[in-house]
Structure formats: C-alpha cells, structure tokens
Amino acid sequence: MQVSTTDKMISAIIYIAFTLFAFICVYPFYSIIINTISANDLSAKGEIVFWPKGIHFQNYVDVFKIPGLWNAFVISLGRTVIGTLLTVGASAFLGFMFAQEDMWGKKFWYRFTIITMFFNAGIIPWYLTMRSLHLTNNFLAYVLPSVVAPFFIILVKTFVESTPKELQQAASIDGAGTFTIFYKVILPISKPILATVAIFSAVNQWNSFQDTLLLVTDSKLYSLQFILYNYINQASSLSTMVNLQNAGSTAMASLSTKQTTTSIRMTVTIIVVAPILLVYPIFQRFFVKGIIIGAVKG
Secondary structure (H helix, E strand, C coil): CCHHHHHHHHHHHHHHHHHHHHHHHHHHHHHHHHHCCCCCCHHCCCCCCCCCCCCCCCCHHHHHHCCHHHHHHHHHHHHHHHHHHHHHHHHHHHHHHHCCCCCHHHHHHHHHHHHHHHHCCCCHHHHHHHHCCCCCCHHHHHHHHCCCCCCHHHHHHHHHHCCHHHHHHHHHHCCHHHHHHHHHHHHHHHHHHHHHHHHHHHHHHCCHHHHHHCCCCCHCCCCCCHHHHHHCCHHHHHHHHHHHHHHCCCCCCCCCCCCCCEEEEHHHHHHHHHHHHHHHHHHHHHHHHHHHHHHHHC
C-alpha cells in the first residue's frame, strides 16, 4: 500500500514530537546521573551538560558514609514492603466484598469508604487523631493510615465485577465459603490489577516524607525521603563534613573529587530515586492491562 506524502509528513511530525517529549522526560534524570559521576568542580560550575567529564564514583562512596543514611534506607524499604502488602491485601479483600450482591450493608459501607476520597478534616485534626492513637514516633504511622485506600478499592471492585460470575457461583455450589472463593478463585485471576495497586502503593510509600515531617522526631525512624529533604537543605554543611573526613585520609581529595553542594544534592537524589526506577519495569507488563481492566467494567 502506497503512503502519500502528507501521511509521511504527519508521521514524521508525530515521531519528532514524541522524540522531543521523551527527551524532555529522560534528560533531567540523565543530567543528574552524569553530574554525579563527573568532576565535582566542573559540575559545580554547570559545565556538565550532555557528556560526563572526569568520570569518578567517589561521590557515592562519600555519600554512603553520611550518618543515618543506611538506617533511613532500611526504614523506607520496610515501610514500602509492609505498607504495600497491607494495602494490596486490604484493597483486594474489600474490593471483592463490595462486589458481592449479598454483602450486608454494602451500599452504606461502600459509600462510607469512598466519601473519604472527597472530604478530609485537614492536617491539624489528622495530627491530633494520630497522636491520640499513639502513632507519633511509631513505625506503624507509616503503614496503618494507608491500609484502606478508596481509589485502589474501586479499581479492584470494578475488576472483580468484570470477571465471570459463573466462577464464584460454581465454587459456591461446590461448598466454598466467602474466604475460600476470595483466596482460591478471585486472587489467582486478579494478578494484573493487584500488580497495578502494588505499583501505586509502593511509589506512594517510597516517596512519602510528610508523615515523617509531622509525626516523627526520633532520628532512628527517619525515612530516606525525609533524609533527602534535610540533606538538600543542608548540602553545604554536609559537603564540608565529608571533605573534612576525607582530609584525614592519606590521599587528599583533588578538586575533581572534593565534595560540593551540587554533588551532595545530586548524588543523594539518585540514591533515593534509583530503587523505585529499578522496581517499576518488573511490574510494567501488568500495569497497562490492570489499569484498563480495573477502570472499565466489561
């Protein structure tokens, strides 16, 4: 089939537009990465634009020596794993139950849950509630408030409603109860939507820092994102501290590896962002299928 000149021009424009859009999305991450492995004196002057210069990896070695970073990484990893598992489990079960016609008080409980998406009391009442529940300076403050997520429940509910009713009816005739149907019938066929919920929940947990800012004063419970927030604000003093540590070694750091405010900020940013960027491709094949099926009732 012959393609007209007009169609070729339109296709070329579309390719160019999407290429530019992809470049705009990718370049900020690329720029940060090449600045973290380039000579720090050149990076501080803004001379690293497209290609790294004076490649070295001392920035990462030095940043990992900063006190509290590893502990914050463990806290963030723990809240992400535990919080995601709890959110996925609760969303799966509640979404399944709200899809059952014979659930007692279904309309009331469903509306009672969904209304929280549109109305909230504000930060101060939320903080007072969390304090009254003894969730200040408590690891549970990271995972319990996010267990019931209305948006995820809606996705799972819509997905369950799109599955053949005959599957549940056949299991019920064979004597399976509600929990058996949920565990042995619904969960195995809900992997795409549950993977989608897991991605959203994991990203939310990993990137969250406001709960640490408002509820936590114990440095042992600081999350990695909160540490990043503090480090970016204190990058100048941190670079001085690291340089003093390196000055005590036998080999004095050259200008290319001497820490600067820019090198500290960019290196910590990569350390915080990299884990979630590595995890996302693993679930990507489930993402599109899950979000489409979970959003449109078949």
